[in-house]
Amino acid sequence: MFAPSESAALRLRAHNLRSLAARILQSPVMDLLRHADLTTWNSPRAEACRARLATQIAIARQAADELLLVAQRMDQQALEIELAAIAAGTALNSQHHNLGPEEFI
Amino acid sequence: MTSSISRPVDTLMMFDPIRVRALQERTEYCAEAIGRISLPDPAADHAISICRQITSTLNEMWLPMIRDVLAMVSFSAYESAFHNQPISVQAYDSSRFAPRWAGRARSAAMRRERALRAAQFSCAAPWLKRAPRHLTRWTWSELKQPLRDLRVAIRQGGDITKPLRALEQILHKMASEAISDPSHALLSATSHRPEHQEAQTAVNELFSVLALLGGAGLHNVNHDATDQFSRASQAFGSGGAYGSVGASTASLINVWMSHSETAASAPAGSRNEGILDKIVRNGGLLNILSANLELLENYQLIDLAAGVLEETERQKSAFRVRNDPPVSYAIGPIMGEILSREGGVALMNSFATARLALIGDPVAPGDEFRATLRAALGEGTAQSVALNAHRGSDTAVDLAARVEVLDLLRLLTEEVETLKLHPSVSRSLAVALGPILGDLLPHLEQTGTVIVTLLPTDGAAPHQVTLGSYQDLTRTFGHIMQDRTSQMVLGMNMGQVITDRSRAAAELLRDNPQLSDPMRFVESVYADNRRGITLLNNGPKAYEANLAFALGLSISRSITAVNFMSLAIPVSSLPISRILNLTFPMLLSVLGLDQITELPSYGLESDLAIVFSTSALRIPIDNPDLRQRLGLVEVSADTWDRYEAIVNETEQGEVPAVREAKMSILRAMLRQDPALHGYLNSVRSGSGDL
Numbered sequence: 001m002f003a004p005s006e007s008a009a010l011r012l013r014a015h016n017l018r019s020l021a022a023r024i025l026q027s028p029v030m031d032l033l034r035h036a037d038l039t040t041w042n043s044p045r046a047e048a049c050r051a052r053l054a055t056q057i058a059i060a061r062q063a064a065d066e067l068l069l070v071a072q073r074m075d076q077q078a079l080e081i082e083l084a085a086i087a088a089g090t091a092l093n094s095q096h097h098n099l100g101p102e103e104f105i
Numbered sequence: 106m107t108s109s110i111s112r113p114v115d116t117l118m119m120f121d122p123i124r125v126r127a128l129q130e131r132t133e134y135c136a137e138a139i140g141r142i143s144l145p146d147p148a149a150d151h152a153i154s155i156c157r158q159i160t161s162t163l164n165e166m167w168l169p170m171i172r173d174v175l176a177m178v179s180f181s182a183y184e185s186a187f188h189n190q191p192i193s194v195q196a197y198d199s200s201r202f203a204p205r206w207a208g209r210a211r212s213a214a215m216r217r218e219r220a221l222r223a224a225q226f227s228c229a230a231p232w233l234k235r236a237p238r239h240l241t242r243w244t245w246s247e248l249k250q251p252l253r254d255l256r257v258a259i260r261q262g263g264d265i266t267k268p269l270r271a272l273e274q275i276l277h278k279m280a281s282e283a284i285s286d287p288s289h290a291l292l293s294a295t296s297h298r299p300e301h302q303e304a305q306t307a308v309n310e311l312f313s314v315l316a317l318l319g320g321a322g323l324h325n326v327n328h329d330a331t332d333q334f335s336r337a338s339q340a341f342g343s344g345g346a347y348g349s350v351g352a353s354t355a356s357l358i359n360v361w362m363s364h365s366e367t368a369a370s371a372p373a374g375s376r377n378e379g380i381l382d383k384i385v386r387n388g389g390l391l392n393i394l395s396a397n398l399e400l401l402e403n404y405q406l407i408d409l410a411a412g413v414l415e416e417t418e419r420q421k422s423a424f425r426v427r428n429d430p431p432v433s434y435a436i437g438p439i440m441g442e443i444l445s446r447e448g449g450v451a452l453m454n455s456f457a458t459a460r461l462a463l464i465g466d467p468v469a470p471g472d473e474f475r476a477t478l479r480a481a482l483g484e485g486t487a488q489s490v491a492l493n494a495h496r497g498s499d500t501a502v503d504l505a506a507r508v509e510v511l512d513l514l515r516l517l518t519e520e521v522e523t524l525k526l527h528p529s530v531s532r533s534l535a536v537a538l539g540p541i542l543g544d545l546l547p548h549l550e551q552t553g554t555v556i557v558t559l560l561p562t563d564g565a566a567p568h569q570v571t572l573g574s575y576q577d578l579t580r581t582f583g584h585i586m587q588d589r590t591s592q593m594v595l596g597m598n599m600g601q602v603i604t605d606r607s608r609a610a611a612e613l614l615r616d617n618p619q620l621s622d623p624m625r626f627v628e629s630v631y632a633d634n635r636r637g638i639t640l641l642n643n644g645p646k647a648y649e650a651n652l653a654f655a656l657g658l659s660i661s662r663s664i665t666a667v668n669f670m671s672l673a674i675p676v677s678s679l680p681i682s683r684i685l686n687l688t689f690p691m692l693l694s695v696l697g698l699d700q701i702t703e704l705p706s707y708g709l710e711s712d713l714a715i716v717f718s719t720s721a722l723r724i725p726i727d728n729p730d731l732r733q734r735l736g737l738v739e740v741s742a743d744t745w746d747r748y749e750a751i752v753n754e755t756e757q758g759e760v761p762a763v764r765e766a767k768m769s770i771l772r773a774m775l776r777q778d779p780a781l782h783g784y785l786n787s788v789r790s791g792s793g794d795l
Contacts (some may be wrong), residue, residue: 020144029135063152
């Protein structure tokens with residue numbers, strides 16, 4: 001069974017996107033706000049720091065989720081390409097089976 | 106991608122300088138970590154852009170503000186503490202600031218927060234504003250005026266020398282009374298009586314005043330005040346009396362550190378030496394550190410304390426350390442705490458610091474047994490430590506030293522029920538046991554009397570020492586294991602013994618391929634190791650489920666299977682899965698985990714978990730043949746490359762936060778990889794029965 005290079009490339013991209021999502025979600029910055037609460041500092045400027053980072057972390061989480069979705073779609077595409085290749089191979093084989101033995105000689 | 110970051114001016118600022126300093130380290134690390142994320146794929150552009158924005162926020166918004174805040178700690182924290190207020194700074198920037206007292210609390214949340222602040226910065230406010238209830242006989246009327254003068258001088262930036270001097274005289278008198286009054290000796294021991302608790306609260310306030318005076322003394326070098334502090338500390342002993350002083354002491358030392366960093370009047374080297382000298386001379390501060398070891402969570406304080414120890418040795422002032430009870434009493438616990446932390450462990454290799462750890466804990470004079478033991482431990486065991494420190498070389502441990510240590514162990518085993526084992530004794534013994542653990546392990550049968558046979562290296566007749574029954578020995582080690590530092594030292598020693606024996610066994614196997622039953626030989630080595638760990642685990646009331654021991658063990662890199670592999674033993678000659686089943690359960694028996702995915706993220710357990718996971722992964726990484734034998738053929742080469750990278754990074758010495766982060770990444774990777782997950786779980790759940 002062979003996998004077309006296009007599907008392999010898609011699977012590699014999907015793998016890389018998943019790794020990226022994991023790196024973002026596991027990044028220590030996701031936990032930073034816990035260490036910067038009111039018991040650490042409090043002022044309008046500190047609140048502005050917290051608010052900006054909280055917004056960006058929420059966007060980053062969404063972006064990571066989107067990466068996982070894109071990766072899933074890429075895997076699906078790769079699977080479709082591989083299935084199509086298998087189907088094409090089967091059709092070719094059955095076409096060969098329909099040939100008479102004398103035509104191979 | 107860039108973003109515009111606004112920097113609003115604060116009108117009111119409250120902060121905890123210690124937490125903010127920790128936040129600075131964490132923010133810098135986060136900025137670096139998120140800044141490294143990249144992927145040249147158009148589908149990732151949006152995500153990468155968000156990462157860049159976060160990096161920008163941290164570098165251009167968070168870190169400048171943190172630096173601004175820390176730049177003013179040296180004044181505002183100090184001044185605010187005198188008023189029992191949270192730190193308050195109005196309209197500041199990096200070039201100017203105007204301190205202001207926090208306004209009226211307008212909400213319950215604000216009041217709660219202020220109460221928290223007041224607790225964190227437990228300080229001398231009651232002493233500055235009113236007479237303490239239980240210390241009125243200590244010349245409060247004399248104390249009131251100089252305290253008021255001091256407060257005014259500090260607020261108005263005036264000369265504080267005169268009120269300080271007046272205070273010192275009074276405090277000297279107070280400390281003398283405290284020392285001469287026998288009733289105060291009961292303060293630390295009888296905290297169950299309400300009047301004593303109240304008196305102790307008042308004493309805490311006294312310590313706070315003295316601590317703050319010590320801080321003021323930085324500007325007007327004032328050893329007398331800190332000397333009084335030492336004397337008062339000595340009078341009340343360590344423990345509860347220091348409890349509420351810890352936070353203000355951390356603030357104080359931060360003030361000192363900040364002052365040394367920002368003062369432009371002296372070269373950096375002399376400033377640092379000045380601070381080191383000041384703290385070395387200040388037994389009271391060392392006492393506070395030793396009684397509030399959680400302060401050493403602050404990396405700066407670890408550096409400072411380690412620097413003090415090194416400096417002490419460098420100046421050849423060991424004699425003074427030995428003969429100055431407050432200093433020497435304090436160094437032991439600090440030393441232990443530093444040793445138990447990553448980064449400080451390297452100090453254990455230093456003979457100088459090991460010796461300081463030994464002489465750092467004097468036992469009470471007047472007790473004949475302890476005095477004898479102290480002399481033996483201070484002199485004889487120092488020799489063992491010296492040998493211990495050099496055991497990596499071919500230096501043979503002298504028979505007399507081994508006999509001496511075993512005699513001490515026997516003596517302790519006989520007396521352990523009648524003696525309350527002093528930490529200094531158990532720590533010293535834990536260190537001294539290093540060279541003789543290898544002699545001890547084969548003789549630890551669980552029935553009958555434990556008799557150790559020592560074989561001299563010069564061919565002389567063997568020497569036997571009878572240690573007592575196995576149960577007695579278990580009890581003795583149980584007492585030793587109640588002290589965290591001793592536990593960790595024992596763990597390191599045990600790990601070293603296991604490593605040494607495994608390496609020797611592996612070399613023997615390598616050099617003798619014709620050995621008929623290699624597995625039986627390996628199992629005999631593990632049986633000895635198992636006996637040692639069983640003995641230590643059987644002790645009563647072991648500290649925190651022996652986690653410190655586990656840490657010591659893991660630090661010693663006693664992953665024996667790795668040692669076998671590192672010596673390139675042919676895989677075919679040893680059933681590797683059997684080795685794994687024998688080795689890891691022994692290590693993890695002290696961890697008590699059920700699932701590898703539940704490995705803890707923080708603390709000592711995390712350290713052990715990291716060592717376990719990375720070591721277990723390390724085994725098959727470079728060996729395709731072994732991967733096949735372990736059923737890991739389905740894991741791709743690319744995945745192995747990624748594992749190798751993260752394992753290499755994790756094994757390198759790094760701050761705990763970095764290791765935690767990498768452990769999180771590793772855990773996430775394992776979750777995505779069922780084959781590896783299964784492998785680690787099968788390693789973890791091996792029977793280990795011998």
